Amino acid sequence: MKKTVFLFAFVFVWALYGETLSEKVSTLLDDRTYTTHRKLIGLLFENESEYRTDSGYDMGKVVEVLKENGLLHLELPSKEKIEMKFEYDGENPLFFVKMVDETLRGLGIANFLTKEARLDREEFRWSVLFVSDRIPDPALLASRLKKRGARVMEIERCEKTKWRYRIDVDGARMDALPMEAGEVKKVVRPMRPIWIDVSKVESVVIRELPGSHWYPDVVVYDKMLRILSMKQSDRRSRYMRLKLPERAAYLKIDDRFTLENLRSGLKLNARGEK
Numbered sequence: 001m002k003k004t005v006f007l008f009a010f011v012f013v014w015a016l017y018g019e020t021l022s023e024k025v026s027t028l029l030d031d032r033t034y035t036t037h038r039k040l041i042g043l044l045f046e047n048e049s050e051y052r053t054d055s056g057y058d059m060g061k062v063v064e065v066l067k068e069n070g071l072l073h074l075e076l077p078s079k080e081k082i083e084m085k086f087e088y089d090g091e092n093p094l095f096f097v098k099m100v101d102e103t104l105r106g107l108g109i110a111n112f113l114t115k116e117a118r119l120d121r122e123e124f125r126w127s128v129l130f131v132s133d134r135i136p137d138p139a140l141l142a143s144r145l146k147k148r149g150a151r152v153m154e155i156e157r158c159e160k161t162k163w164r165y166r167i168d169v170d171g172a173r174m175d176a177l178p179m180e181a182g183e184v185k186k187v188v189r190p191m192r193p194i195w196i197d198v199s200k201v202e203s204v205v206i207r208e209l210p211g212s213h214w215y216p217d218v219v220v221y222d223k224m225l226r227i228l229s230m231k232q233s234d235r236r237s238r239y240m241r242l243k244l245p246e247r248a249a250y251l252k253i254d255d256r257f258t259l260e261n262l263r264s265g266l267k268l269n270a271r272g273e274k
Contacts, residue, residue, distance in 0.1 A: 021048045024057055027156045028138075029071060037071060044069060055168075059155045060142030067139045074135040080161050082135060083115065085127040087154075087166045093117075093124040094225040095169065100126065102175050103144050107136055135163065149173050173197075176250055179204070181273035188265035193254040198244055199223070202272030204251060208238045211264030215256035216240060223249040232256055 066072040112130035142152040154166035176195040208214045219230045228245045255261045
């Protein structure tokens with residue numbers, strides 16, 4: 001009877017986690033590092049339950065431990081082409097790509113090319129290429145994504161310069177300026193289009209600040225980043241009032257020609273609690 005219970009428990013755990021934590025760690029390191037430091041790795045991850053979550057392992061925590069103990073080798077001898085593959089199970093690839101794109105740029109990775117963007121049934125894959133002498137820190141990447149409400153479910157070092165990430169974005173949010181009814185905010189000298197979280201307001205008034213010459217390029221999105229409405233003009237605008245659709249979640253404010261036209265910025269006034 002005891003053997004049957006033990007076997008059932010083993011099968012249940014294997015079905016839930018698939019691989020052991022040791023096997024997961026081995027996919028993050030080169031063979032030499034893993035073999036040389038196998039005993040140390042065993043000690044570091046001796047209490048496997050500390051790294052378990054309801055859907056697998058906390059891979060961000062795992063790579064952080066490897067990094068702190070000098071086991072995560074990210075430096076390259078010279079500049080090489082690096083490939084990063086991001087996978088996602090869901091129905092909102094636009095949201096997913098924008099979130100990962102902003103996270104990469106926040107890590108200083110801006111000059112990358114898309115190698116592949118494929119939607120296969122409910123799985124979306126996005127691969128990017130760039131040249132560097134250092135692999136992006138997976139612990140830092142996982143941490144930045146976590147702050148946005150996303151979870152890194154899997155991390156794999158496929159090759160020396162090829163890494164794979166599987167990310168869950170359920171509950172994730174855009175890097176947008178939050179606004180509530182009655183709030184007034186000024187945005188001065190924006191370097192990129194201004195994103196605002198308008199999920200709690202009914203309308204937004206946009207005013208040009210003295211010294212700016214704004215030619216509106218405004219888009220309203222729902223939470224899935226589907227376009228609900230847009231306004232563009234080749235004429236200068238000093239004032240605009242936007243009545244937001246019921247499903248509005250985000251507002252992107254840009255200039256039709258160049259953000260240099262917003263050198264003094266814009267004043268935003270949110271009205272009406274939704």
